[in-house]
Amino acid sequence: MTAKHLVFGVDGADLSVVQAIGPGGMPAFHRFMNEGAFAKSRSVLPPATLPNWSSFLTGVNPGKHGVVDFTLRRGYDVSFTAGTIREVPTVATHLDRAGLRVACVGFPATWPPEKLKHGVFISGWDSPVAFEADRSFVWPPDLYDRIRQRFGTPSFDDVDEFHSDRPGWIEALADRLTARIERKTELASWLLRQGPWDLFAFYFGETDTAAHHLWSVHDPDSPRRPLALRGDAVEGAHPTGLERVYQAIDRAVGRLTREGRGEVTVISDHGSGGSSDRVLYLNRVLEETGFLRFRSRSPIAPAASFAKRLALRGLPPGLRERLFRLGGAALPSWLESRSRFGPIDWSGTRVFSDELNYFPALHVNLRGREPEGTVDPKELPRLGAELRATLLSLRDPWDGNPIVRTVFTREELFHGPHTDRAPDFLLDLHLAHNYSYNLMPTASAPPGTGPFRRLAEGEWLGKKGRSLPGSHRDLGLFIAHGSSVMAAGEIDMALLDATPTLLARMGQPVPPHMDGRVLWEILDLAALDAAASRSPTPPSTLSSPGTEPKSDRGKEGRVAARLRALGYIE
Template structure:
């Protein structure tokens, strides 16, 4: 392909977090998404199978690298270092991105709001990171975020309120969602006009969050999607890409069955110990001081108030019990508003990770970790007993039934059945997939196995993929399209060889002249270390930690 043939944007990828045909069809029938509907009708459209686990911080990297988490290394919102943890960042993703492979072939990119891209790669083009990065993320090239704000006005990564904040009405919160959506489109159009990229990638996150925060309330979903569709129309008109792709990291749907608290089951089965007076369950907001200073600390130490709460919990006076008493006195809301998050965590029952045999560390990992001697700091399972213990626990988990008598899990399996690569050791030891994704899994210690689900709308495996434009054969079948196929397909459509490390394939809709794969050098992240303190509360605000 000559330089003259490459003038203008070759391919545009529109990322719709939690996008799926079941939602699109309903929105389309109500006339909410005319621009998306045109793409769906004109292009090759099919369900897109997500990965395990189908959650944002792991699934988007799998999409833009074309490899499974065992090869890129990210399985959830936090990475675990023994019993300590850190918040994942872009440099935890140890595989080439679409835009770094394009950069190898002198193709430029503009990437806006894509999760887990902080800190950004240094490429020909521009990157403005999205979710899990800080509120004012370092961008590439340096200073470009200030240029964006000068050109379009305010630009924020996150809403101007925290989840649970009652200072804004629900209508005002949705207005804020729509404002954020508008910022994404405005920023992308400005950067596309300035850099004239060969490839553009614009992601919308609020299409997912609106379901989590507002329990799928349809009128609010419609307002958010209407704003997204408006921006899609404006971007298509301004950029006029030769090829357009739409893809989601997972789907969205109702969880009709009760939440299952896996650690409660593990405790009764003799695998898990709990403690009163520890540091609390994992969450990134506890490390706010270190994050504010730009450090990636391995440990969090309680404050004096949090130590007092832990000591009181140790003699049976938990924050849960104190909260019950305060509620009777009408002081619960006041206490909740003024008590540090760490006080709540240190003052309640927690998993005693060092003294347990098996436990769930984070619910979005969809799995159980074992505490292995020689691998984990205080491992309780001898290495030569690892396989036997794991096999026994798999059998026990397979036998768990819900109150309706049906199995809780459709799959309980060793991690090797789902992950392959140099970072498989970062994964859970046992993968647990709830039946039809109808049971929400919780890591919270509890006396009950089953409770009313805390999030009635949550992630499903079936997302969406759409492709249209020059060189796209819409008549070809798209059966069994997978998340891993997105990156190699887009690269092939741009006449760029995809990596031989990729797990995905080139989907048959691309012209048969697509290039073969090639070996690229190992991915090396740019050397950037800046971290902003605003990161500290985002996971909890969005309900991803307990």
Template sequence: MQTLLVGLDAACFPVIRPLFEDGELPHLETVFKDGTAGRLESQIPPWTASAWPSLYTGVNPGKHGVFDFLRFDGYDWDIVNSTDVRQRTLWEYADEAGMTSVVVNAPVTSPPPDIDGAVIPGYLASEDPQSHPTGILDDVRDAIGGYRVYARRETDERVGAEKFDDYLELSRMRGEAFRYLTDRFDPEFGFIQFQKTDAVFHDFPGDHEKVRQIYRAVDKQVGAILNECDPDTVIVASDHGMGEYEGYEFRVNQYLHEASVVKTTTEGQGVPSWFQIKDERLTESGTGESGHPVLERFAGTAASMGLTYQRGKAILETLGLAEFVGKHVPVGAVFAASDAVDFRMSQAYLRSPSELGVRLNVEGRDPDGVVSADEYEIARDEIITLLSEATTPDGMPVFEEVAEREEYIYGPYADEAVDILTIPNDFQHSLSAVVGRQFGDPEPYNHKRNGVIALAGAGVDTDAELVNAQLFDVAPTVLASLGIAPAKTMDGDVLGMLDPPEPTSYPEYTVREQTATEDDEVAQRLSDLGYLE
């Protein structure tokens, strides 16, 4: 193997340095200390579904087309998949250069392209994803005694410790599957991604011992891979960082509603929500009516206060009511009693918190646009000014920057993104699409802007200073380690510790036809992590 890329979701120095100091991660620490390492600045927005495609294509979301966990067609939505990534990936560059790749657990890679090598998709794929080549997932399962993309979901009988045990088991499966495939395909390039280094913070916030155990399990697998694959060059990178949120949950649509920018309706949820996917799929009655007026009134009040599924489920489990509500109460019908954003009548709105911005409702672009093309710039400037003036209950600015989309997102697909980017102050505040009280408590841990990168091995100049590294630099740097010229269209550069090949122009990329995801189980998992409210 010439180059091994290890992806650690949400890894950052505040998390891994204490583990290095305690001797918990000997194999990863060797890469960081024997090579060169530094902070890796993520993109805006720094969320998994968009950031990993940026890392493995080397371009910003406006050029590859994935901005969030969701893609929108007018006001309708679906979960993104690999057909939404409309740029060459690292393994496609390698394939065109006559090299073999093994890719395990990379997010947004289902369905995979036809390359020389193997791809087992990761996050946002189904539990039994289409893999490449056909039948390879069955072979992996036979060889290592089972393979899953996700931890088994919680039930009333199976929570807590057993769920965490699944996290550790998944880390083992990733490593063993990768080693099996590299032994079988003998690739020049290998990419393995570990997702639970992120999920552990969402599902077990503040449990530092579980964080240690996850990282130890990952480090063990990295050590086995280094021993068996003996790569010439090792690159470790993350898509973003992770840390505590000490500010507020800012409900952007409520703020814009009070300024008459957002219009609301009680005709059902407009903003994508877990409650949209729950009815008739988890309830026994399927009638669409709860038959409990008191519960409906309670739910309307709860929704206005920001009671999302993730928080509500925790309360119901504590009370022992989660299973009953899941089977008998059509929650979407209940929450329809509360106000929600009316996409069609609003001038602008937050449609998904992890897009980190506001979309204008523009005539000719959006199905029922109310902002004319002539008014677009004026309206956008006014909303930027309005959002820039938002302050917390402590009188501090909510946002460190409210920017036109073009500041961070540009390219042929940029018009599919939000029009205004809203960057929380020091990433201490989270955003919510809920209509109700303007502020709430954020989830305890969430994404931060700075991740990490480390390089060691052949051709790595360890005396070269690693500063100002950005997410888009990872792909051209990986290609340089393989002796492949980066594309001129890439937004990043080869990091200075490797000799950079001269960038070249590649033939126009053949974009695959976009296919629907429509996977209820994946949507449920997004809601479990708080990405769907």
């Protein structure tokens, strides 16, 4: 046995896709499900990448670990963040303190790597280098040299998603992603052999990339399905590109499980689904309902947006990266801030939005907090009630259905000392006939556009940083398999339950600061007792978070460049 416990993080993996492919196409996943436990795990809301992976890795909600989004807002300015703002160590550090050997590889929002005494830590795609990793994201540092010598310079992105509209890009994507999965599997296999490991955790992000770009090609009912594919009677004859990527992940997980010969956890940060062709301009809604006022003229916002587009699409990736590094993220932060908020007249604004497609949320222009705040803190309860009533009454102009399901305060979703990093209100939107609405920035809307419009055919395939055919869902994937797990079938659970359950399966006590629960209903306690008697667990020194990592503001420029290169920000 080279790893007692294997964890596979599969970004955006959706249980419904796994079930639709079936055991013939994904034998490893289905064997684990049949012999163990599985669930549509509930993501932390909103189902965004960084807060959910950070929650899984720490076992606490964003109000405690502090990673709420890719950026932090300070007044009317945003700055780029990474794992350096996470205030709670990952489970890798907890286990390392207990004397266990851990390998944690590739998870987002983990740069800089945690300096494990007994293991290795390789940071994921929020590392400071956008396309090729350097020694700063590997611990111990000499491991980087060994990886580079054997596998070449580690690369995060070899498909350049900002040019997804180029001829042939979509058609080649599945092949390129499956090839990347195979390369990463070779790396994982080599790292496994450097064990034995008590915990080996490895991240695959290719399922998320495939879902974002290939959903309309995969789904015959997608309103954004290319016209050339409509009416094709080939469903089921050959795997779609999305299915091929899922099958490649199954092969990778199956191989690594055979080589590791340990217990298995498979988890995703969120699920995936299709995007509609319906666009919602949230700040325009706020303007028309009296919560926000735009300036009559705002040349800065269009100029900032143009500069961003030029950098993202017109510059070679290496030069793009170097430019975004300059000045500790001063330039990208300034451009992002002006693009989001430049058109807003603060003197006439009570509520405003970042208009992020993956993170529908609202900020109050609060007096004493914002530089030009207009809302007295005493008015917040009344404002919240007015805002809820307005948004819950918002109707889709094409079918009359409600758009907003729930308006949450941040305190309803998060708890902990860093809850104030979150927006004041977060929105849970209905689906439009099973497809998500597309939030787009009002500043980029065609002249004369109201709160809604439909995408033109030329926009259906989208582009990174704008609406894409696939989007996130709040139900992801969880699978547990091994001698410690009974054949429990499908269960009910939340993402935050996965971490304490993993610790329990490893024979480790669960720190009291963790938010989830142990899924005792799936555990074979007799098997756990027998394992403990055969291999006593070292005394645990797990502790509540006390030493908080400090933010490294000087490195945010490099982090921003990585986020931009991945397309989470424009």
